[in-house]
Amino acid sequence: MVTASGGGHGRVALVTGASRGIGAACAGALLEDGWQVVFAARDAARTTAAVEACTASEAQRARALAAAVDVGDPASVDDLFSIIRSRYGRLDLLFNNAGVFPPHRPVDEVSDTDWRDAVRTNVDGMFYVMQRAFRLMKSQRPQGGRIINNGSLAAYAPRPESVAYTATKHAVLGLTRAAALDGRAHGIAVGQIDIGNAATAMTAHVEGGALQADGSMRPETRLDLAHIAATVREIARMPNDVNVLSVTILPTTMPFVGRG
Numbered sequence: 470m471v472t473a474s475g476g477g478h479g480r481v482a483l484v485t486g487a488s489r490g491i492g493a494a495c496a497g498a499l500l501e502d503g504w505q506v507v508f509a510a511r512d513a514a515r516t517t518a519a520v521e522a523c524t525a526s527e528a529q530r531a532r533a534l535a536a537a538v539d540v541g542d543p544a545s546v547d548d549l550f551s552i553i554r555s556r557y558g559r560l561d562l563l564f565n566n567a568g569v570f571p572p573h574r575p576v577d578e579v580s581d582t583d584w585r586d587a588v589r590t591n592v593d594g595m596f597y598v599m600q601r602a603f604r605l606m607k608s609q610r611p612q613g614g615r616i617i618n619n620g621s622l623a624a625y626a627p628r629p630e631s632v633a634y635t636a637t638k639h640a641v642l643g644l645t646r647a648a649a650l651d652g653r654a655h656g657i658a659v660g661q662i663d664i665g666n667a668a669t670a671m672t673a674h675v676e677g678g679a680l681q682a683d684g685s686m687r688p689e690t691r692l693d694l695a696h697i698a699a700t701v702r703e704i705a706r707m708p709n710d711v712n713v714l715s716v717t718i719l720p721t722t723m724p725f726v727g728r729g
């Protein structure tokens with residue numbers, strides 16, 4: 470079993486979708502904050518590269534692990550948790566972040582493949598990882614932990630031509646609330662971060678113009694990932710008897726509040 474090293478505090482975090490974007494930024498911030506961090510995503514080479522990019526010293530590198538997982542495949546998620554159990558014996562934090570945004574299409578033009586892909590990753594995957602984390606957190610001693618699901622503003626309000634993303638992110642809200650209720654008895658705090666326009670590949674197009682609810686195209690600004698990483702890091706620092714059930718972080722000018 471791995472113990473605290475390199476100035477760390479020994480607590481163990483798993484971040485899914487950590488090969489790039491929000492996941493990599495948050496995993497890096499947790500590493501800086503002393504966590505032992507499992508970076509997980511499908512592309513093993515890119516995940517290893519993300520670990521290398523996030524680690525400022527050998528001591529930090531010793532607290533990081535790159536692991537391959539396909540969150541939509543329960544057997545793959547089980548394999549990941551076998552590694553976590555045997556290497557660390559516990560899990561204190563899950564940032565359940567892996568997700569996909571299928572191509573924008575009106576409802577009638579969404580392909581079955583894009584629909585299935587969104588449900589498989591954003592709902593099935595969120596559930597499989599959250600459930601396995603919940604089982605470990607419930608069984609470990611000391612009992613408990615924290616789960617932060619990555620929702621979206623789309624968990625509350627759709628963008629045009631985004632039925633698969635919107636439906637799956639609405640489902641994340643249900644996963645969060647139901648698990649928060651079940652977690653109470655076991656010291657497991659389950660909450661959700663809802664982000665608007667983070668500066669990742671997923672939103673590369675919005676600065677050039679994003680389709681609005683009234684049919685117009687309008688450029689939108691994006692958030693620096695450092696602000697999201699700082700938010701996740703602060704929530705992660707809290708004791709497990711404090712739950713941040715919901716936090717929304719978005720560019721101040723983003724058309725969300727006030728129906729536009």
Ligand SMILES: NC(=O)c1ccc[n+]([C@@H]2O[C@H](COP(=O)([O-])OP(=O)(O)OC[C@H]3O[C@@H](n4cnc5c(N)ncnc54)[C@H](OP(=O)(O)O)[C@@H]3O)[C@@H](O)[C@H]2O)c1
Nearest residue numbers: 486488490491510511512539540567568621666667669671
């Ligand atoms: N960017 C935004 O403005 C924004 C806003 C609201 C919510 N979000 C949410 O934030 C999360 C991350 O978004 P992002 O912008 O950072 O996206 P991104 O840059 O496209 O990164 C997505 C990450 O998820 C991983 N992933 C995708 N499918 C996976 C699977 N089946 N199994 C394991 N890992 C998988 C990807 O790695 P591999 O391809 O290597 O597997 C990658 O590391 C998503 O849940 C997204 O819905 C983003």
